[in-house]
Amino acid sequence: MTKKEYIYHLKNRLRNLPIDEVESAVDYVSELFDEAGEENAEEVARDLGSPAKFAAQIRAEYAINQHCLPEDTTTVYREKPKSNNGWKTLALILLGIAALPVGLPLVLVLAVLIFVAVVVGVCLLFALGCVLLAGFIAVCSLVYAGFKMLTVSLASGLMSIGLGLIGISGVVLIATAAIYLFIKLKPIVINGFANLYNRLKGDKEHVDE
Amino acid sequence: MVFQLGSALLDACVLAILQKEDAYGYKLTQEAKKVMNVSESTLYPVLRRLMKEGYLETYDQEYQGRNRRYYRLTDSGRVKCQYYLAEWDLFSKNVDSILKGGNEND
Numbered sequence: 001m002t003k004k005e006y007i008y009h010l011k012n013r014l015r016n017l018p019i020d021e022v023e024s025a026v027d028y029v030s031e032l033f034d035e036a037g038e039e040n041a042e043e044v045a046r047d048l049g050s051p052a053k054f055a056a057q058i059r060a061e062y063a064i065n066q067h068c069l070p071e072d073t074t075t076v077y078r079e080k081p082k083s084n085n086g087w088k089t090l091a092l093i094l095l096g097i098a099a100l101p102v103g104l105p106l107v108l109v110l111a112v113l114i115f116v117a118v119v120v121g122v123c124l125l126f127a128l129g130c131v132l133l134a135g136f137i138a139v140c141s142l143v144y145a146g147f148k149m150l151t152v153s154l155a156s157g158l159m160s161i162g163l164g165l166i167g168i169s170g171v172v173l174i175a176t177a178a179i180y181l182f183i184k185l186k187p188i189v190i191n192g193f194a195n196l197y198n199r200l201k202g203d204k205e206h207v208d209e
Numbered sequence: 210m211v212f213q214l215g216s217a218l219l220d221a222c223v224l225a226i227l228q229k230e231d232a233y234g235y236k237l238t239q240e241a242k243k244v245m246n247v248s249e250s251t252l253y254p255v256l257r258r259l260m261k262e263g264y265l266e267t268y269d270q271e272y273q274g275r276n277r278r279y280y281r282l283t284d285s286g287r288v289k290c291q292y293y294l295a296e297w298d299l300f301s302k303n304v305d306s307i308l309k310g311g312n313e314n315d
Binding site: 062198 | 215216233234235236238248249250251253254256257258261275276277278
C-alpha cells in the first residue's frame with residue numbers, strides 16, 4: 001500500500017473523531033512514510049498493520065482517554081467529553097480489543113459473553129419493571145380501597161390508605177435505587193473492559209497482513 | 210520475544226528513550242523497535258496518551274523540506290520516568306531472585 005492509499009483509508013476510518021486527532025494520526029503516519037522513503041512504503045505499511053486495525057486502536061485509546069482520564073493531571077490536551085453516554089465508549093473499546101492480534105477464538109468468546117450478558121440484563125430489567133409496576137398497582141388499589149372504606153369504618157379506611165402510601169413510597173425508593181445502581185455500575189463495567197484492552201495490547205508480534 | 214510487554218512497561222520504555230534525548234516520531238519508533246517487538250501502530254496510541262497525560266510535549270522542526278515532529282519529556286514526564294526506573298529495579302530484582310534462585314540473601 002502506498003502512503004497516499006494508507007492515509008486515505010486511515011482518514012476514512014477516523015472520520016468520527018475530532019479534527020486534531022485525525023490530523024495528529026495522519027502527521028505521524030506521513031512522517032513514517034516520508035522518512036523511510038518511497039521505496040520502503042510497503043514495509044512501512046506492513047509494520048503499521050492494516051489502516052482499519054490501526055484506526056480501531058486509535059479510536060479505542062481515544063475513547064478510553066476521554067472516559068478514564070484522571071482529574072488531577074496537568075494536561076494541556078484534555079478535551080471535554082462530548083454528549084457521551086458511555087455506550088459509545090464501550091463499543092469503541094470492544095472494537096479495539098477485536099483489532100488486537102489475540103486471535104479469533106477470544107474475540108468470539110467475548111462476543112458471545114457480551115451477547116448473553118446483554119440478553120440477561122434486558123430480561124432482568126424487564127422483570128424488575130414488571131414487579132415494580134405490579135407492586136405499584138397493588139398499593140394504589142390499597143389506597144383506593146381505603147378511601148372507599150372510610151364511609152364504613154374510619155379506622156380501617158385510614159389504615160388502608162396509610163399502608164398504601166407507605167407501599168407507594170417503597171416502590172419509588174426501590175425504582176430509584178435500581179436506577180442509581182445501574183448508573184454506578186456502568187463506569188465500572190467500562191473501566192473493566194478498558195483494563196482488559198490495556199492488558200492485552202502490550203507486546204505485538206509483527207503481523208504480515 | 211517470549212514475555213509480554215504490559216502497557217506500563219511500554220510507557221516506561223518510551224519515556225526512558227526520550228529521557229536520553231528528544232526524538233522525532235520515526236527515530237523514536239526505530240529506537241523502540243530495537244529493544245521491544247512492537248509495531249508503530251502500537252506506539253502511536255502510547256505517545257498520544259502520554260502527551261494527553263502531560264508527560265510529553267511535541268515541537269516541530271523542518272528538515273529537508275519535510276516536517277519532523279519531535280517529542281520531549283516534560284518535568285512531570287521526567288518524574289514519571291524516574292518512578293518507572295525505581296519500580297523496574299524493584300520488579301526485576303524480584304523476578305531475578307525467583308528465576309535465578311540460588312543466592313538468596315534474605
